[in-house]
Amino acid sequence: MKHYRLMLMQFVAHLFRRVTSAAFAKAGITRAQPWILDYLSEHDGCIQRELASALAGMEEQGYVRRESVKGDKRALRVYLTELGREKQSYVQEVFAKAEERALTGFTQKERATLEEYLLRIHDNLMKD
Numbered sequence: 165m166k167h168y169r170l171m172l173m174q175f176v177a178h179l180f181r182r183v184t185s186a187a188f189a190k191a192g193i194t195r196a197q198p199w200i201l202d203y204l205s206e207h208d209g210c211i212q213r214e215l216a217s218a219l220a221g222m223e224e225q226g227y228v229r230r231e232s233v234k235g236d237k238r239a240l241r242v243y244l245t246e247l248g249r250e251k252q253s254y255v256q257e258v259f260a261k262a263e264e265r266a267l268t269g270f271t272q273k274e275r276a277t278l279e280e281y282l283l284r285i286h287d288n289l290m291k292d
Contacts (some may be wrong), residue, residue: 184262194223204252205252209243210241
């Protein structure tokens with residue numbers, strides 16, 4: 165079958181989203197929010213424009229708060245709230261369980277090899 169590997173990667177990505185989305189929905193986390201929660205956990209206080217429009221709903225849900233930047237009335241810093249940190253921790257737990265489920269039966273060496281291949285695929289696709 166032509167393009168079998170590409171289709172397989174897309175199918176696996178779809179299954180991963182399906183597995184994790186169900187768990188996120190139970191916690192009131194939308195499809196886009198896990199990535200933002202994860203980003204903010206490592207870049208707390210980033211400038212709002214880095215995250216664009218996805219923040220409004222997260223602020224309403226109490227996951228993030230925005231604060232003005234002294235000396236720049238146009239800029240806002242974005243921080244995770246305590247609830248946001250709890251949700252981010254839950255996101256990490258869901259991803260870890262889904263990854264473990266997906267890699268059941270793989271040796272550590274096979275897992276490392278898979279990661280190396282995925283990084284190479286990523287790097288190749290990021291090239292112009």
